[in-house]
Amino acid sequence: MVEDLVNHKRYRVDHLIQDSLPKGSTVVVEDMNFEEMGNFIKDKKIKSPDGNDLSEPKTFNLLLKLQSGK
Numbered sequence: 278m279v280e281d282l283v284n285h286k287r288y289r290v291d292h293l294i295q296d297s298l299p300k301g302s303t304v305v306v307e308d309m310n311f312e313e314m315g316n317f318i319k320d321k322k323i324k325s326p327d328g329n330d331l332s333e334p335k336t337f338n339l340l341l342k343l344q345s346g347k
Contacts, residue, residue, distance in 0.1 A: 279318070280332040281319065281325040288325060290314050297323050312346045 279290045291306040294317055298304055309317065311334045317323075318331060325331055 279325075279334050279338040281327060281329045282332060283325075283329040284327060286325065287337060288331075290318070293323055293325075294318070294333075297321060315347070 278287050279293065280287050291314070294304070294306050294309075294314065306314070313332045318334075323331065324333075
């Protein structure tokens, strides 16, 4: 995941990279690690869908902590 540094929306970095690639590209995002994805975003100057800069790729826990019972 990466975060838009202005509005703090979060995006899947693999989707942003895939969407920025021209048709027929041979880049396999699934084989990249976080550092390689971050470098790719910087090198290709990929922005968020809103046109803002992005954070470094990192893992986000999307699960919510819930308590059951009383």
